[in-house]
Amino acid sequence: MVINALYQLHMLRRNQWLPLYELKQIQFKKLKALISHAYKNVVYYHKLFNSVNIKPDDIKTPGDIKKIPVTTKSTFKSQPLHEVIARNVDIKKCVRRRTSGSTGVPLYIYHTWQNKVFQTLMNLRILLDNGVRYGDKIAHITDTRHNWSQEYWFQRLGIFRKYFIYAADTAEKQLKVLKDIKPDVIYGYSSSTKLLAEEIKKRGRREINPRFIFCNAELLEPGERELINLAFGVELIDVYGAVEVADIAWECPAHEGYHLNIDNLVIEFLKDGKDVLPGKEGIIVCTNLHSYAMPFIRYELGDIGIPSEKMCSCGRGLPLMDLIRGRADDFIIMPDGKSVSPLVFIIPSIPGIGQYRIIQNRIDNLLVQIVPNRDFSENTTTALKEHIKRVTEEISGKNTINIGVVKVDDIPRDSSSSKLRRVISEIKSI
Ligand SMILES: [Zn+2]
Numbered sequence: 001m002v003i004n005a006l007y008q009l010h011m012l013r014r015n016q017w018l019p020l021y022e023l024k025q026i027q028f029k030k031l032k033a034l035i036s037h038a039y040k041n042v043v044y045y046h047k048l049f050n051s052v053n054i055k056p057d058d059i060k061t062p063g064d065i066k067k068i069p070v071t072t073k074s075t076f077k078s079q080p081l082h083e084v085i086a087r088n089v090d091i092k093k094c095v096r097r098r099t100s101g102s103t104g105v106p107l108y109i110y111h112t113w114q115n116k117v118f119q120t121l122m123n124l125r126i127l128l129d130n131g132v133r134y135g136d137k138i139a140h141i142t143d144t145r146h147n148w149s150q151e152y153w154f155q156r157l158g159i160f161r162k163y164f165i166y167a168a169d170t171a172e173k174q175l176k177v178l179k180d181i182k183p184d185v186i187y188g189y190s191s192s193t194k195l196l197a198e199e200i201k202k203r204g205r206r207e208i209n210p211r212f213i214f215c216n217a218e219l220l221e222p223g224e225r226e227l228i229n230l231a232f233g234v235e236l237i238d239v240y241g242a243v244e245v246a247d248i249a250w251e252c253p254a255h256e257g258y259h260l261n262i263d264n265l266v267i268e269f270l271k272d273g274k275d276v277l278p279g280k281e282g283i284i285v286c287t288n289l290h291s292y293a294m295p296f297i298r299y300e301l302g303d304i305g306i307p308s309e310k311m312c313s314c315g316r317g318l319p320l321m322d323l324i325r326g327r328a329d330d331f332i333i334m335p336d337g338k339s340v341s342p343l344v345f346i347i348p349s350i351p352g353i354g355q356y357r358i359i360q361n362r363i364d365n366l367l368v369q370i371v372p373n374r375d376f377s378e379n380t381t382t383a384l385k386e387h388i389k390r391v392t393e394e395i396s397g398k399n400t401i402n403i404g405v406v407k408v409d410d411i412p413r414d415s416s417s418s419k420l421r422r423v424i425s426e427i428k429s430i
Pocket of ligand 1: 252253254255256259312313314315316
């Protein structure tokens, strides 16, 4: 098993340098195998294929994937468990993880051990290719209540030693633990890493000196990257992933975009069911090519990405995606029915705002909670209202939304995921 894992890691690290057409061949071979498996062993997909009258043999070219209907998160969640689990897989031998449930009830995901190991290897590729060394200590700032934290044998031998830090703890507490650990690598939610960066900035001294900062799970807002880079004195590396499909895309040391893991996933960017052109925004739809216990085929994640035609100067064959929008945040539904990306509403640096959260509690009302900092004045509220008014006018041609601002002491994290959600819409559709 160990030799097999090392071989797989070697192949994964080799794969990324292959030309794009060879990567696509690997991807299509895996796709065909997964589709045959899902049709044969998973009730949900068997019914789904039958509903559009296709059989696995009808998937003859990569483009034929479009014949399979997209499955949304809510459709997937509403299926009975036994209909989305492969009947030839023993669920008791699977690894169970849960999604954050940021849009409601969490979903439990089952991975076979082989898939779990493969996902770990995919993540190791990101670490190693960015310069992390086998002996480095890694501090994970995450939701320790739900994260799978069992040690691998190699971690007990001092290879990639992992330490878990609870994301909902205060920055002071996290910093205290980090000072004891002295990590070489910090891997965490961007909101937590930002709070740590602010704490370091406030103290005026660094006290910890990680060589690498990896951020995942949440959207990086404008200015946050610079703040984190400056506070830690290193350039942060962003990783985009989802529990259902593992790491989707990541930055290499060249920082020219996010490399798409197309040797593990089929990643589509769709608008109205069709592929968007390079440079245009599309909803991200993923097929996890190694998900044999609970297959995810054309699964809509709800995040927004921009596919790129440009190849990275690093020379990797893995294609690039330009930007990620969405993640834990909701879309705002405008009174005219338009669904607007949360990034559009993100508040630029207005003096006086420490943290904030936008809540759409009615179709025509946004409530902005702010934690004021020492620069807060009446001008803060005016500037904030003007910003949101300008945004809504740009979207709808006129301002059709009321804006309320309240000062709060704290913005609590999402109770089920510990993520910090900045944009919440209680309006799901009209
Ligand atoms: Zn690159």
